[in-house]
Amino acid sequence: MTITLKTLAQFKQQQEKIAVLTAYDAAFAHWCAQAGVEVLLVGDSLGMVVQGHSTTLPVTLEQMIYHTQMVVRGAGGRSWVVADMPFMADATVEQGLAAAQGLIQAGANMVKLEGGERVLPLVTRLAQLGVPVCGHLGLLPQRVLKVGYRSTDPAEALVEQAQALYQAGIDMLVLECVPETVAQTISRMLPIPVIGIGSGPDTDGQVLVLYDILGLTPGHTPSFSRNFLAGCDTIQCALQAYVQAVKSGAFPP
Numbered sequence: 001m002t003i004t005l006k007t008l009a010q011f012k013q014q015q016e017k018i019a020v021l022t023a024y025d026a027a028f029a030h031w032c033a034q035a036g037v038e039v040l041l042v043g044d045s046l047g048m049v050v051q052g053h054s055t056t057l058p059v060t061l062e063q064m065i066y067h068t069q070m071v072v073r074g075a076g077g078r079s080w081v082v083a084d085m086p087f088m089a090d091a092t093v094e095q096g097l098a099a100a101q102g103l104i105q106a107g108a109n110m111v112k113l114e115g116g117e118r119v120l121p122l123v124t125r126l127a128q129l130g131v132p133v134c135g136h137l138g139l140l141p142q143r144v145l146k147v148g149y150r151s152t153d154p155a156e157a158l159v160e161q162a163q164a165l166y167q168a169g170i171d172m173l174v175l176e177c178v179p180e181t182v183a184q185t186i187s188r189m190l191p192i193p194v195i196g197i198g199s200g201p202d203t204d205g206q207v208l209v210l211y212d213i214l215g216l217t218p219g220h221t222p223s224f225s226r227n228f229l230a231g232c233d234t235i236q237c238a239l240q241a242y243v244q245a246v247k248s249g250a251f252p253p
């Protein structure tokens, strides 16, 4: 089954949960797609889990394009591929447009950018140009130097920003580490898929970092994640277990 924006919208309408994982290379993208992961996020988390940095800030646009090309090849058209705008690539509308061009021409189906009000002019322009956009609110890893790894916006601000992003033209929204009740409110309010990470069970889908669910992340793994390889003999089994757990609503508990 080919995943499109229309398919994703239908999942939401039919209340079928959407399974999302990060992916950074062709082999993992292949097996994720094979397991039924509908959306693959080429996250700038690759700076931490693949490159070994302590933040996502060192990741460059060129690196994002390189990893996006690999993931697109591995996914083989079976999953919807979202590519992250790396740190400062969206500092101005012009820079953001050039970055989106690079990521879409690398084969991504959608670009994701962190933030609310700051990114509205870029989201509007991308939507006008026909580029699918995913918003990202709550914990914003690219703001770590300023605020650390936490969501600082109060509930009302998150709801307002989600609405503003939707009106500007986003087609999907990631909510990272926002209170469950806020995630539920935003998911019910918006007609587009809302994907949660560490934001409770009441979003339209879930995303986790691939290396976390395979128990490969050295050191600290977020408490909201789960090692799906435990109880499985193969990576393929773990990926299927993740998809099944998201689809059935068993994850997150």
Ligand code: KIV
Pocket: 022, 041, 042, 043, 044, 045, 046, 084, 174, 176, 197, 207, 208, 209
């Ligand atoms: O970069 C990333 O992997 C992400 C997810 C954690 C949502 O943005």
